[in-house]
Amino acid sequence: MGLSDKVIPSERSLAQSIEIYSEENRDKTYQFIARTTSNQVVVQVRYDDENDTIGMEGYFTETPKLLKQIEDSQEQIWKLTVESGYQNQPGVKTLEEMKSWRYDGTNFPKRDDENSKPPWGDGTPPWEKEEDEHQQEKNRVNSENA
Numbered sequence: 001m002g003l004s005d006k007v008i009p010s011e012r013s014l015a016q017s018i019e020i021y022s023e024e025n026r027d028k029t030y031q032f033i034a035r036t037t038s039n040q041v042v043v044q045v046r047y048d049d050e051n052d053t054i055g056m057e058g059y060f061t062e063t064p065k066l067l068k069q070i071e072d073s074q075e076q077i078w079k080l081t082v083e084s085g086y087q088n089q090p091g092v093k094t095l096e097e098m099k100s101w102r103y104d105g106t107n108f109p110k111r112d113d114e115n116s117k118p119p120w121g122d123g124t125p126p127w128e129k130e131e132d133e134h135q136q137e138k139n140r141v142n143s144e145n146a
Helices: 010-025 064-083 095-100 126-144
Strands: 029-035 041-046 052-060
Touching: 010 052, 029 064, 052 126, 064 095, 095 126
Parallel strands: none
Antiparallel strands: 029 041, 041 052
């Protein structure tokens, strides 16, 4: 079942264009699909280059079939992550975190190289800071209760 079979009728033309573009460029691209902060689904055909250049994109109404595709992809990614033993590596999202994440047009995870740093730069990722702050608060409460 292709993208055009998962969208509402008024969005099929755009979905078909994305399918054609993706097929014509399949050897050098991949598809990125995610829920957005505006309750839509974004589908992008991205080039497998150092900048993850967007070749074509479309925004679609959330449908059960699109949401199922995203959920299935997230579960497959998590399964492979666990099978590879990477689930406890710094920066690795849990399945729940993946499911709650929303694309906002600026937060696509880029490759880690000199030209493409994450939004927090060379510093500690925000989720690790939150964990540290939570642990510090826990330690403070425990020391007060001791």
